[in-house]
Amino acid sequence: MNRTLPLLTGLLWLLLSNLPLFAQLQTPYILNGAATQRTCNCYVLTEDVMNTSGTVWNKNKISLNNSFDYYFDVNLGxxxxxxxxxxxxxxxxRGTNLGTTGQGMGxxxxxxxxxxxxDTWENLADGDPDYDHVSIQVNGDISHSSVNNLAGPVTALEGNGNIEDCNWHIFRIKWDAATKLMEVSIDGVLRVSVQKDLVADVFGGDPMVYWGFGSGTGGSSNLQQFCAALRPQLxxxxxxxxxxxxxxxxxxxSKSFGTVTRRLWDFGDGTTSTVADPPPHLYARPGEYEVRLVIEDNSGCISDTMKQPVTIGSYPVPDFTTDLLCTGHPVTITNKTTLDVGTIRQWDWDFGNGQTSASQHPFIAYTDTGTYSIKLQATSTQGCSAGIEKIMEVYPTPGISAxxxxxCIGVPVSFTGTDETPTVPLSQWYWDLGNGQQQTGQQISYVYPAGGTYEASLHTVSTDGCFSDTSKVTVIVTDINLFAGNDTIVARNQPLQLNARTNGSGLQFRWSPATGLTDPGIADPLAYLQQDQVYQxxxxxxxxxxxxxTLNVKVYAGPEFYIPTAFSPNNDGRNDVFRAISPGVSALDFFRVWNRWGQEVFxxxxxxxxxxxxxxxxxMPAGTYVWMIQGTDYKGRLFNRKGTVTIVR
Incomplete structure (x- = not known):
């Protein structure tokens, strides 16, 4: 807490600086021991030095037949x-020259x-608790076990065992002479109290007493101070x-130990006042202002400057917008209220249908069509309030089903929309076919490019612009994805395994003609053929x-190797490669080609x-090449052939 004289500017200085400088040093107190005056109304009782004491006594006695309410600031180090x-x-x-060191605290x-x-030190002999505490004692007795302990001890700060926290704390002593009640508060919280006739029971019938502060240090120490209260306050x-x-x-x-003799208000807008309760002040325009108050007491001490921020708010300009209102469909009302100075703290909505809201951007859903009055009242934290009313139409929402x-794959899928609310005129029907494609119209057809399960959806828009709910429908497009097999060759009477590939289950198969088939009604029959055959x-x-x-099967006499005698590798698409046709051959041991010098080239x-x-x-150049081939037939017999082939270029 800063207790130094504040630097006053402008009118504050002109009003208060005309006091003689020595007024700040005058004091109504007698100082003893280590006590020193720090500022006009503040005193150091002990420095942070061991085995010292200090007392500060007011020169003038007070009467306990009169009530008092004293405020002090204390700092325990x-x-x-x-x-x-x-x-x-x-x-x-007894007088104004008293005091003791150490645990006696003067x-x-x-x-x-x-x-x-x-008390900030635990002296076990006096029954001290282990926390910083406050108590009311009489007759110089500091023991908490004695009858002279009238109240306490309790923690000096509510809920906190430490008051040696470098901070200043408000120390209030209130005496009610009529009820004989003394109350002690610290930082605005009542800590201890006692109801006792102090004049009769403590001071032998003498109501006139000195008052002051005492403090002491022993083997441990702290900087310990107090100030006679001089607190400007609104x-x-x-x-x-x-x-x-x-x-x-x-x-x-304001709280002052002495009498407040002068004060100065600065309202932050260039105007001032010197009375205790100035007339209501009217600011010329909204804005942020800092109100200041300085007081002076009868001892000539000048307070620190009280500073109080004050916001004079402007009135809100309420406004809002909303999407089209359709029955059964919640919409967000967009609040567009503006405020130049201040902050909106409250929104009060009335939607004209019995519903209200306090949200900034509320949701609203109307169940019935009609004309409604929507009202908004906006109130700022400064209490400034303004309202707006708009007449809104609620339109019917269409109802539909799909x-x-x-x-089957390749066949158009038919979709139909049904109008469940014929009295609501519609402008259009919108289909989403579940594969990224869209169409419009109440009845449509669509050929899906691939089989599968699709979830299509439908919504409509009324001529008023209201969207229906979305109706969904699931359709299945069946794609067998049939493949009878690659065209092939086979040796006469060699068993040929057919193996058709499909999607799905529960399928019926029919091979036609049934020539040479073991079972024409299954996907994978065996075929024994004597001649070429085309199966469907x-x-x-x-x-x-x-x-x-369809599946084409070429039948050769075999097993055998059928090898051409010439080929022309000129990339014209005809006879560009040399290869063996091998009906009835189940495995090839080798197929080799040599040039005229015996070099293997393939x-x-x-x-x-x-x-x-x-x-x-x-x-390779044009000419004649030698080949040899060897394999095993489907019955397991080994055979080979050899010959020549000519490259023609």
Whole structure:
């Protein structure tokens, strides 16, 4: 807490600086021991030095037949673990030159006396608790076990065992002479109290007493101080309106030990006042202002400057917009209220249908069509309020349903929308077909490019612009995806395994003709053929979808190797490669080609491989080449052939 004289500017300085400088040093107190005056109204009782004491006594006695309400600021130092010993507010009749060191805190052995003691050291012999505490004692007795302990000890701060926290704390002593009640508060919280006839029971019938502060240190120490209260403070009703054009009431609730003799208000807009309760002040325009108050007491001390921010708010300009209102469809109302100065703290909505809201951007859903009055009242934290009313129309929402038919691949799927609210005129129907495609119209058809399950959806828009809810329909497009197999060759009477590929289950198969087949009604029959054959396979799904594919089978006498005598690798698409046709051959041991000098230029173990007339990527010249081939037939017999082939270029 800053207790130095503030630097006053402008009118503050002109009003208060005309006091003689020595007024700040005058004091109504007698100082003893280590006590020193720090500022006009503040005193150091002990420095942070061991085995010292200090007392400060007011020169003038007071009468306990009169009530008093004293405010002080106290600071018990910054050393918690090894700080000592504390301070006390003391009433006594013996004089102004008293005081003791250490745990006595300037109070011990003064008889008669009353002390309100803030003790920061645990002296077990006196029954001290292990926390910083406050108590009311009489007759210089600091023991908490004695009958002279009238109240306490309790923690000096509510809920906190440490008051040696470097901070200033408000220390209030209130005496009610009529009820004989003394109350002690710290930082606005009542800590201890006692109801006792102090004049009769403590001071032997003498109501005139000295008052002051005492403090002491022993083997441990702390900087311990007090100030006679000189606190400018507003008597301020925060519930009044702080709005443009409304006068603001400022009152003086300053706390001063002495009598406040002068004061200066600065309202932050260039105007001032010197009365305790100035007339209501009207600010010329909204804005942020800083109200200041400085007071002076009868000892010539000038307070610090009280500073109170005040916002004079402008009135809100309420406004809002909303999307089209349709029955059953919640919409967000967009609040567009503006405010130049201040903050909106409250929104009050009335939607004209019995519903209200306090949200800034509320949701609203109307169940019935019609004309409604929507009202908004906006109120700022300064209490400034303004409203707006708009007449809005609520339109009917159309109702629809959707249906669709399953289909086979390649067949159009038919979709139909049904109008469930014929009295609501519609402008358009919108389909989403579930595969990224859209169409418009109440009845549509669409050919899906692939089989599968699709979730299509439909919504409509009325001529008023209201969207219906979305109706969904699931359709299945069946694709058997039939493949009868690759065209192939086979040796006469060699078993040929057919193996058709399909999607789905519950399928019916029919191979036609049934020539040479072990079972024409399954996907994978065996075929035994004597001549070339073309098979047609028809597959029918459980949904009735039909797909047809064909398979060509070339039949050779075999097993045998059929090898051409010449080829022309000129990339004209005709006879560009040299390869063996091998009906009845189940495995190839080798197929090799040599040039005229016996160099191998081609070799393979694959029945389907072919030679393109090159060797290591280089085209071979025209001429005659020798080949040899060897394999095993489907019955397991080994056989081979050899011959020549001519490259023609």
């Amino acid at each position: 910054c050393k918690d673990d090894n700080g000592a010993d504390g301070i006390g507010f003391i009433l006594q009749t 109070f011990q052995n003064i008889v008669p006396s009353l002390g309100v003691m803030i 008597a301020f009703d925060n519930n009044q309106l702080f709005c443009d054009g409304t006068p603001i009431v400022f009152g003086d609730d 249906s669709g038919e399953n289909a 396979l028809t597959v029918t799904s459980a949904e009735g979808c039909i797909e047809i594919d 070799s393979t173990h694959s029945l389907t491989a072919s030679w393109d007339g090159t060797f290591k990527g280089i085209p």
